[in-house]
Amino acid sequence: MTSAGEKVTFTFEGRTLTARRGQSVASALMQSGTTVLTRSFKYRRPRGYTCGYDVCGSCPVTVDGLPGVSACSTPVQGGESVDRERGWPSADRDVMRVSDLMAPLLPAGFQFRLFRSHPRLAHLAEKVMARVAGAGRFPTAEAAAATRTLTSTARPDVLVVGGGLSGCAAALGAASTGASVALVHRGPLGGRALARSGSAAWEGTTTPVAALAARLADEVRAHEAIDVLDGTALSWFETGVVPVVGGDRVVDMWPTQLVVATGSYDVPGLFPGNDKPGVVLADGVSKMLRVDGVVPWRRAVVLTDCERGDVLAAQLREAGVEVVAVVHQDGADGTLPGPRHLTGRIEAARGLKTLRAVDVRVGGRVETFDTDLLCVALRERPADDLALQWRYVSAGSPTSVAGGWSGAPVDEDGLAVVGSAAGWLEDDPEQARAVGEAVGARAAGVAR
Amino acid sequence: MTLPGVTAGPPASSYDVVIVGAGVQGLATAYELARRGVTNVAVVDRSWPGGGASGRNGEMIRSAFSSREWTQLFELSLKRFAELSAELDFNILFSPSGYLVLASTEEEVAGQDAIAAAQAAYGVETEVLGAAQVRKLVPHLNPDLALGGILQRKGGFAHHDAVVWGYLRAAARAGVSVFSGIDVLGVTTAGGRVTGVRTSAGDIAADVVVNAAGTTSDDLNQTVGVELPLIKARLEMIVTEPVKPFLSCALASPHMLGYCHQTARGEFVGGTERPGADETDSLNTTYHMLRDTATKWVKLFPSLAGVRILRSWAGTVSQTPDFAPVLGEAPGVPGYWLSVGWIYGFMGAPGAAQLLAEAITTGRVPDTMAPFGAQRLLDGRLIEENTLVVISEEAS
Amino acid sequence: MIRQPFRRWRERTPGRRRSAALDRRTLVCPCHDATLFDLRNSWDEGYQHPETLKRATAVFMGPCQGKMCAKLVGNVVAELQGGGEPEQRRPSVRPPLFPVRMGDLVHEDEVGGGAA
Ligand SMILES: Cc1cc2nc3c(=O)[nH]c(=O)nc-3n(C[C@H](O)[C@H](O)[C@H](O)COP(=O)(O)OP(=O)(O)OC[C@H]3O[C@@H](n4cnc5c(N)ncnc54)[C@H](O)[C@@H]3O)c2cc1C
Ligand code: FES
Ligand code: FES
Numbered sequence: 001m002t003s004a005g006e007k008v009t010f011t012f013e014g015r016t017l018t019a020r021r022g023q024s025v026a027s028a029l030m031q032s033g034t035t036v037l038t039r040s041f042k043y044r045r046p047r048g049y050t051c052g053y054d055v056c057g058s059c060p061v062t063v064d065g066l067p068g069v070s071a072c073s074t075p076v077q078g079g080e081s082v083d084r085e086r087g088w089p090s091a092d093r094d095v096m097r098v099s100d101l102m103a104p105l106l107p108a109g110f111q112f113r114l115f116r117s118h119p120r121l122a123h124l125a126e127k128v129m130a131r132v133a134g135a136g137r138f139p140t141a142e143a144a145a146a147t148r149t150l151t152s153t154a155r156p157d158v159l160v161v162g163g164g165l166s167g168c169a170a171a172l173g174a175a176s177t178g179a180s181v182a183l184v185h186r187g188p189l190g191g192r193a194l195a196r197s198g199s200a201a202w203e204g205t206t207t208p209v210a211a212l213a214a215r216l217a218d219e220v221r222a223h224e225a226i227d228v229l230d231g232t233a234l235s236w237f238e239t240g241v242v243p244v245v246g247g248d249r250v251v252d253m254w255p256t257q258l259v260v261a262t263g264s265y266d267v268p269g270l271f272p273g274n275d276k277p278g279v280v281l282a283d284g285v286s287k288m289l290r291v292d293g294v295v296p297w298r299r300a301v302v303l304t305d306c307e308r309g310d311v312l313a314a315q316l317r318e319a320g321v322e323v324v325a326v327v328h329q330d331g332a333d334g335t336l337p338g339p340r341h342l343t344g345r346i347e348a349a350r351g352l353k354t355l356r357a358v359d360v361r362v363g364g365r366v367e368t369f370d371t372d373l374l375c376v377a378l379r380e381r382p383a384d385d386l387a388l389q390w391r392y393v394s395a396g397s398p399t400s401v402a403g404g405w406s407g408a409p410v411d412e413d414g415l416a417v418v419g420s421a422a423g424w425l426e427d428d429p430e431q432a433r434a435v436g437e438a439v440g441a442r443a444a445g446v447a448r
Numbered sequence: 449m450t451l452p453g454v455t456a457g458p459p460a461s462s463y464d465v466v467i468v469g470a471g472v473q474g475l476a477t478a479y480e481l482a483r484r485g486v487t488n489v490a491v492v493d494r495s496w497p498g499g500g501a502s503g504r505n506g507e508m509i510r511s512a513f514s515s516r517e518w519t520q521l522f523e524l525s526l527k528r529f530a531e532l533s534a535e536l537d538f539n540i541l542f543s544p545s546g547y548l549v550l551a552s553t554e555e556e557v558a559g560q561d562a563i564a565a566a567q568a569a570y571g572v573e574t575e576v577l578g579a580a581q582v583r584k585l586v587p588h589l590n591p592d593l594a595l596g597g598i599l600q601r602k603g604g605f606a607h608h609d610a611v612v613w614g615y616l617r618a619a620a621r622a623g624v625s626v627f628s629g630i631d632v633l634g635v636t637t638a639g640g641r642v643t644g645v646r647t648s649a650g651d652i653a654a655d656v657v658v659n660a661a662g663t664t665s666d667d668l669n670q671t672v673g674v675e676l677p678l679i680k681a682r683l684e685m686i687v688t689e690p691v692k693p694f695l696s697c698a699l700a701s702p703h704m705l706g707y708c709h710q711t712a713r714g715e716f717v718g719g720t721e722r723p724g725a726d727e728t729d730s731l732n733t734t735y736h737m738l739r740d741t742a743t744k745w746v747k748l749f750p751s752l753a754g755v756r757i758l759r760s761w762a763g764t765v766s767q768t769p770d771f772a773p774v775l776g777e778a779p780g781v782p783g784y785w786l787s788v789g790w791i792y793g794f795m796g797a798p799g800a801a802q803l804l805a806e807a808i809t810t811g812r813v814p815d816t817m818a819p820f821g822a823q824r825l826l827d828g829r830l831i832e833e834n835t836l837v838v839i840s841e842e843a844s
Numbered sequence: 845m846i847r848q849p850f851r852r853w854r855e856r857t858p859g860r861r862r863s864a865a866l867d868r869r870t871l872v873c874p875c876h877d878a879t880l881f882d883l884r885n886s887w888d889e890g891y892q893h894p895e896t897l898k899r900a901t902a903v904f905m906g907p908c909q910g911k912m913c914a915k916l917v918g919n920v921v922a923e924l925q926g927g928g929e930p931e932q933r934r935p936s937v938r939p940p941l942f943p944v945r946m947g948d949l950v951h952e953d954e955v956g957g958g959a960a
Contacts, residue, residue, distance in 0.1 A: 040874065040877050041690070041713070041875065041876055041877055041906070042876065042877035043877050045871075045877065047874070050874075051912070054942070055908055055911045055912065056874065056875075056908055056911070056912045057875055057906060057907030057908045057912075058874065060689075060907075065754075066754050067691065067754070067755075068689050068755070068756050068907075068943070103868050104864075104865075104868060107868075107879075107881060107882050107885055108878055108879075108882035108883075108885070108886055108900060108901040108902065109882075109885075109886065109889075109900055109901075111539060111541060112538055112539045112540075112541070112610055112613070112614075113538075113539065114539055115533075115539055116533040116534060116536075116537055116538055116539040117533070117534040117537075118534075122533060122539055122541070122542075123542075123543055123544060123545075136689070136690055136691050136692060136714065137691065137692055138588075138691050138692045138694050138751060138755075139691075139751050139752075139753070139754030139755060140751075140754075141750060141751055143754050144750060144751045144752070144753040144754035144755075144947060145750070145753065145947075146754075146947075147753045147754050147945045147946075147947030147948055148753065148947050148948075148950060149947070149948050149950075151951060186942065232940070232941055232942040232944065233941055234735070234738075234939050234940040234941060234944065235733075235735075235938075235939030235940060235941055237732070237733075237734060237735040237939070238730065238732045238734065239734070239735065241735050243735055245940075245944045245948045245949075250948060250949070252735075265911055265912070265915075267915045267916070268874075268912060268916060270870055270872070270880065270916055270919070270920075271870060272866045272867075272869035272870050273869055273870075274870060274871055275871040275874045348866070348869075381914075381915050383911075385909075385911070385937045385941055386941055388934075388937045389937050389938075389939070389941075392732070392936055392937065393732050396729075396730040396731070396732060397730065397731040397732070404929055404930070404933060405914075405918040405929060405930045405932075405933065405934050406934070407933055407934075449893040449895070449896065450890055450891070450892045450893060450896065451890055451891060451893075451896045452889050452890035452891065453890070454890065496893055496895055496896050498899075499895070503899065609899050688946070689907055689943060733938065733939055738939065738940075738949060739949050739950075739951045740951075742946045742947075742948075742949035742950055742951075743949070743950045743951050743952065745946060746946050746947055746950050752946050752947075753945065753946055753947025753950065754945055754946075754947060755945065755946055756943035756944060756945055756946070757940060757943060757944055757945075757946055757949075758906075758907060758909060758940075758943050759905070759909060759938045759939075759940075760938055760939050760940070761938055
């Protein structure tokens with residue numbers, strides 16, 4: 001048995017790469033200079049590491065014959081064989097790349113206009129499209145067979161979905177009331193907080209959130225009444241079941257109370273070239289630097305509309321990355337000494353395959369910065385999918401729910417939402433724990 | 449809830465024809481009416497056009513059934529599908545890649561020749577495939593379940609939204625008005641004859657009202673005392689991440705109660721059913737059907753076990769005891785026409801709309817349409833069709 | 845086949861043409877390569893409801909199921925509506941929350957139909 005952190009090797013498209021066991025496949029690839037991880041679906045635009053948390057779908061690779069494995073969230077084991085999925089002859093040099101001259105001919109809906117009077121041609125074109133545009137790979141029989149899992153049933157008093165700072169705190173709160181608790185989490189317990197700066201109050205002292213998240217994660221793991229599952233909740237279904245799909249098992253959860261602590265998603269910026277490899281979302285940057293311990297960038301521009309810009313700039317500088325500018329698109333002033341603070345917007349992210357330069361419009365002029373990282377540190381949004389689903393499913397129809405663009409409930413009978421998922425602006429683990437306690441007590445009232 | 453082709457502003461106070469429901473049936477009927485010169489037509493929908501089953505179905509198209517009634521109606525449709533892109537000036541992405549009805553048991557294999565013979569007799573070209581041919585056509589199938597099949601090469605699938613949008617735009621161009629976000633609350637009559645509809649946007653007068661309201665068509669019938677044995681049933685489907693092309697044709701498995709195809713984008717789209725109807729109008733998906741679907745498709749295509757499901761969704765249909773649609777004027781209510789009870793209403797729409805429009809404009813019921821009249825259900829004369837991918841509780 | 849889009853492109857003034865070219869490189873939904881241009885264009889055509897805009901441009905339907913594009917689509921819709929919050933709710937959130945392998949859901953004894 002080898003331990004995490006030990007040097008191992010794996011194969012990447014025929015080459016042998018060295019990595020630390022446990023670091024993400026994406027970080028190992030980027031360390032070796034690979035920035036294009038896949039090609040986009042329609043225009044075959046190069047894509048790379050973006051979100052870091054298995055959300056954006058920009059890093060699918062095939063591992064030992066199994067396609068669609070997220071490189072950013074899959075630890076290197078040692079001995080595996082990794083391949084990129086799209087692009088011919090390779091993701092680096094894809095002859096199918098639709099040039100910017102061609103792209104205007106293919107706007108959304110173009111397929112409804114093409115060949116409408118030539119059905120045969122349309123059919124042929126579709127088959128050709130399926131070959132070239134149609135993605136990826138097909139699993140090998142062995143890889144497919146390995147996915148079978150066993151199903152069991154559990155009836156916890158409280159199910160907490162999401163094991164970040166808030167989720168762990170809520171689980172501890174619920175367990176302190178004597179309730180039986182299950183906690184589902186994708187990836188390392190502690191979540192995004194493990195890579196974040198900042199601090200939060202906990203039991204009378206102000207503690208860095210990363211350390212606190214690690215500590216609460218330890219407490220959760222050690223707690224007898226909390227069952228921790230690594231995996232994803234599928235959904236909240238109308239019968240009340242919340243199935244959890246983990247690495248090697250499926251657990252059909254029938255919780256009395258559901259706590260949604262699914263955290264937040266980073267929000268991308270909206271500017272030309274915003275999908276280029278090298279344009280990376282804030283949490284993805286933090287995770288690369290602070291969890292994977294890899295510094296694949298040399299110079300950075302940070303885009304922000306809140307205090308996260310300064311936080312990320314500080315993290316980057318600490319890791320030895322030169323921060324050449326912090327662009328405040330909301331007009332706020334940055335406070336960090338060192339980098340230039342600009343008020344403006346990104347005019348374009350440029351570079352043929354990966355980011356080479358960022359054009360920033362400041363008032364009437366455009367300034368160009370040579371850089372290989374554009375860190376997008378905009379205000380994050382609640383990861384509200386599960387809470388929204390609760391509302392849709394309760395209504396019996398996903399189309400008959402009012403409530404605006406987000407509209408996720410925060411507290412309903414049987415449901416509580418805590419932390420960033422509920423739109424809390426600050427980390428408040430004590431508040432999350434208090435909600436957990438209340439929910440635990442509520443479950444006791446229902447169940448016993 | 450607009451789309452290109454949807455009319456802005458409120459409906460007028462009267463039209464020659466009001467069609468309730470802007471699904472594929474309602475819109476195709478409106479288009480066919482306009483083609484026959486009846487353009488003072490309003491299509492009224494409470495949702496967006498295509499927001500019902502027409503935008504949630506499996507997109508599969510065939511005419512290879514076993515009964516004369518089904519075969520002839522759907523053959524007419526299939527022919528129309530091949531013409532529609534040019535005629536509507538909108539590529540509906542009809543893909544005649546073939547439609548394979550898989551045989552997975554010796555019993556099913558034994559029945560194939562008779563079915564194919566009947567199809568040939570009704571003018572539908574099909575081929576009976578042996579195990580080796582089926583495996584050659586669909587190499588990733590589990591060989592234990594690929595014992596044979598009936599292939600209709602001209603069948604296949606089309607993009608459901610594109611069909612709806614194509615009809616919508618063409619109907620609008622021809623002068624039809626299509627309204628979204630308006631609820632039809634009831635059909636109005638005087639002296640036993642239809643006089644129009646009551647809607648959330650006021651009354652609309654019309655001598656002819658067509659019920660193409662999909663799942664809730666029975667509710668509308670109730671408002672004029674038309675009692676038909678219609679039930680609401682939910683169907684569910686999944687779509688996976690895109691993978692390399694591995695399935696070239698549309699495939700139905702009566703044994704598994706499933707149907708599937710692979711899109712040009714590479715997504716695998718499939719649905720399965722269980723015996724008996726899931727009687728609800730809820731659009732939620734269920735956990736047991738998600739597992740049913742996954743289990744059956746992995747059984748048929750073992751490699752799919754390694755492919756990720758991105759999304760599941762549900763749609764609802766109205767269903768008759770013989771699973772055949774009801775087409776024609778409602779018994780006892782002159783002026784009230786029905787295109788309801790569709791479970792294969794996507795593939796059936798182009799043909800049915802043409803027949804219905806012909807009947808409405810000429811007053812004569814075409815032979816192909818006649819067997820689908822509502823009276824059969826009241827008299828208990830059910831249409832017998834053996835190749836449907838759905839079975840009732842009793843039959844299972 | 846290319847005449848119509850080309851004509852439309854030429855008809856635009858140089859300024860609009862330039863901004864259209866930039867909009868084409870601004871990805872709203874990276875999963876399906878739906879650009880800012882696509883959204884504006886589909887909106888102008890008449891797809892002016894989140895559910896219909898979704899079906900016209902394929903936003904929300906990629907591997908991330910809207911986790912990346914939901915906020916941006918909301919912002920664009922708000923802008924196209926003339927400011928404020930989007931008037932309509934966002935398109936539905938369907939199971940599964942994150943992609944799952946079909947093999948993980950295989951359940952031998954829970955199947956209905958002839959195969960059971
Ligand atoms: C999951 C699934 C898979 C399917 N697969 C296939 C397939 O592969 N092939 C196939 O041929 N068929 C398939 N079907 C069936 C097919 O989708 C339907 O039969 C067909 O779409 C019916 O069309 P429609 O226009 O009658 O109804 P709908 O599309 O449901 O349209 C009815 C419309 O009426 C509106 N409406 C209802 N009541 C009112 C009212 N009172 N006032 C105003 N508006 C109202 C609704 O909003 C709706 O838009 C499938 C169905 C489902 C659910
Ligand atoms: S999913 Fe891996 S970078 Fe986003
Ligand atoms: S970015 Fe739109 S679905 Fe993923």
